[in-house]
Amino acid sequence: MKKHILIGITGSIAAFKIAQLVSDLVKLDYHVDVIMTKNATQFIAPMTFETLTKHKVYVDTFEREETFDVKHISLAKQADVVLVAPASANVIAKMAHGLADDMLTSTLLACTCPILVAPAMNVHMYENPVTQRNITLLKELKIQIIEPTTGRLACGDQGNGKLAPLPDLLQAIEIALSDKPLLGKKVLISAGPTIESIDPVRFISNHSSGKMGYHLAQQAKAMGADVTLVSGPVSLEAPYGVHIIDVTSALDMFEAIKKQAPQQDIIIKAAAVGDYRPTIYTTEKIKKKGETLSIECTQNPDILAYLGEHKKDHQILCGFAMETENLLEHATQKLKDKHCDLLIANNLFEEGAGFLKDTNVVTIIKKDSYQKLPMLSKKELSRSILYEIIALMEEKNVSCH
Numbered sequence: 030m031k032k033h034i035l036i037g038i039t040g041s042i043a044a045f046k047i048a049q050l051v052s053d054l055v056k057l058d059y060h061v062d063v064i065m066t067k068n069a070t071q072f073i074a075p076m077t078f079e080t081l082t083k084h085k086v087y088v089d090t091f092e093r094e095e096t097f098d099v100k101h102i103s104l105a106k107q108a109d110v111v112l113v114a115p116a117s118a119n120v121i122a123k124m125a126h127g128l129a130d131d132m133l134t135s136t137l138l139a140c141t142c143p144i145l146v147a148p149a150m151n152v153h154m155y156e157n158p159v160t161q162r163n164i165t166l167l168k169e170l171k172i173q174i175i176e177p178t179t180g181r182l183a184c185g186d187q188g189n190g191k192l193a194p195l196p197d198l199l200q201a202i203e204i205a206l207s208d209k210p211l212l213g214k215k216v217l218i219s220a221g222p223t224i225e226s227i228d229p230v231r232f233i234s235n236h237s238s239g240k241m242g243y244h245l246a247q248q249a250k251a252m253g254a255d256v257t258l259v260s261g262p263v264s265l266e267a268p269y270g271v272h273i274i275d276v277t278s279a280l281d282m283f284e285a286i287k288k289q290a291p292q293q294d295i296i297i298k299a300a301a302v303g304d305y306r307p308t309i310y311t312t313e314k315i316k317k318k319g320e321t322l323s324i325e326c327t328q329n330p331d332i333l334a335y336l337g338e339h340k341k342d343h344q345i346l347c348g349f350a351m352e353t354e355n356l357l358e359h360a361t362q363k364l365k366d367k368h369c370d371l372l373i374a375n376n377l378f379e380e381g382a383g384f385l386k387d388t389n390v391v392t393i394i395k396k397d398s399y400q401k402l403p404m405l406s407k408k409e410l411s412r413s414i415l416y417e418i419i420a421l422m423e424e425k426n427v428s429c430h
Contacts, residue, residue: 031060032206035108035140037133038078040068041115042183043149043192048073050114050195051081054202062104063087064133066120087132101132105139110205113137114175115149115192118160124172125163143205147175147198152188175201175269200247200269209253210419216254217293218246219286219300219332221261223279227324228311236384237301239263241349244411245297246271252415254295259285261300279303279329286332290339295418297347298333299373301384305329337368343425345418350374351383360394370421371395373414380404393417 034054038044044065054061063078064087075086087100113120113133120134124146129135137144146167154160155177164174175198178191220242225233239260246258247268256271259282267273274289276282279302290296305326315322333348340346348369350360353376360374372394375382381404382390389410392401402413 031058032109033060033062033107034202035104035111035136036061036063036078037111037113037116037120037137038063038065038069038073039113039115039117039120039133040066040071041117041149041192042072043115044069044072046192046195047114048077048081050198051078053195053199055081060084062107064104064136066117066131066133068117068119089132101136102139105136105141108140108142110143110145110202111137111140112145112147112198112202114145114147114198116146118148118150118154118157118163121146121148121160121167122163125166125170144172145175145198145201145205146172147193147201148177148190149192150177150190151182151184152186152190155190156188173201173205194266196266197269200251204251204270207251207253211249211295211415212253214254214294215292216246216249216256216295216297217259217286217289218242218249218256218297219259219261219282219302220246221263222301223261223282223303223329224277225279225303225306225329226310227307228313228315230314233303233305233307233326235301235303237261237263238385239265239300240385240387241389241407241411242297242299243268244407245299245414248408248411248415249295257289257293259289259300261302279306279332283330283332283335287335290336291341293344295345295347295422296336296340297414297418298336299349300332301351302332303329331367333367333369340368345370345421345425347414347418348372351377353377356392357394357399360392361399364394364396371417395421 038047051061061082078086123134129138175193179189180191181187182190221239222235222237243265246256250256250270258271259274274285276285306329308325308327336346346369350363352359356374356376360372364372373391375391377383379390381388388404389407390404392399
């Protein structure tokens with residue numbers, strides 16, 4: 030059965046951005062209903078959303094209908110999650126104080142599902158103590174605020190008040206709709222490549238895009254976990270609601286993970302960490318001298334081995350292994366040597382697997398068994414991995430919601 034998403038649009042110039050969000054939600058096969066305030070219709074026409082959703086857009090509480098249900102009540106009952114975006118200072122004030130003088134606020138007052146609010150307004154309106162007090166009241170009422178970003182605003186001012194990025198809004202909706210089997214659990218994930226500098230211009234790295242680790246972080250957050258992502262240099266949008274620690278080198282990543290690991294329930298090391306770094310960093314650019322150049326390298330710390338040696342009884346440790354030959358043999362040995370609870374192994378040369386792709390083909394290896402999965406999107410695979418981890422937690426008698 031389709032999930033019902035109710036979108037409330039208020040009088041802000043950012044209202045036009047919500048057309049793309051609604052289109053994306055419809056493509057994901059959600060049932061989307063839209064309520065607009067009268068001021069919102071001054072920025073974008075209701076017909077835009079009616080065309081996208083194939084449903085009537087509601088503006089007037091007392092508009093006569095062919096059916097005889099009380100629409101602001103029936104919409105509230107049907108909704109699985111509500112997103113108010115953009116949320117103006119006026120509507121935020123009404124919500125905070127229980128006012129219901131139009132179709133949107135009347136419907137919101139009748140909702141029992143999760144409500145998300147994405148403010149968008151002038152920086153001075155947003156930072157006004159009255160608005161901040163109203164936002165605090167909404168948070169106390171368990172209404173989730175999707176914080177605005179800083180930048181140049183439509184009025185020309187610079188500051189906080191820009192509508193949160195659309196990917197954040199979409200992820201917030203998906204999180205609100207997801208089951209929460211990891212609620213209360215702390216999850217540490219590493220992702221992306223590391224970079225080892227040779228001189229101010231050159232470095233040693235690998236082809237990791239970070240996509241697998243970022244999908245794992247996003248899905249763990251959606252499943253209720255408190256997620257920390259230690260990320261090497263990537264060109265990816267930060268997953269919504271995830272604490273990110275940016276690092277560059279393998280030593281940076283090692284120190285960040287060492288600091289975070291003791292507090293975690295689950296640790297997933299999906300990063301492609303460089304095995305070696307140049308022994309000497311040259312502060313000036315190395316000039317071309319002859320046809321060959323030799324760089325002496327020193328081995329980096331083995332982060333997964335360290336985590337395995339220091340693993341606590343309640344912790345689950347998941348590693349990754351990319352091989353080019355003898356996958357099962359090498360990955361099974363790595364599982365044992367690094368004291369992992371499970372290992373996600375793939376072959377670089379297998380179709381659909383490898384770096385930079387949106388898909389992967391993996392074998393999940395445990396102490397006494399292994400299972401090869403079909404080619405999956407990295408988003409689908411991340412959920413499969415997390416449910417494998419949940420199963421292991423249950424085997425260890427570690428409480429999991």
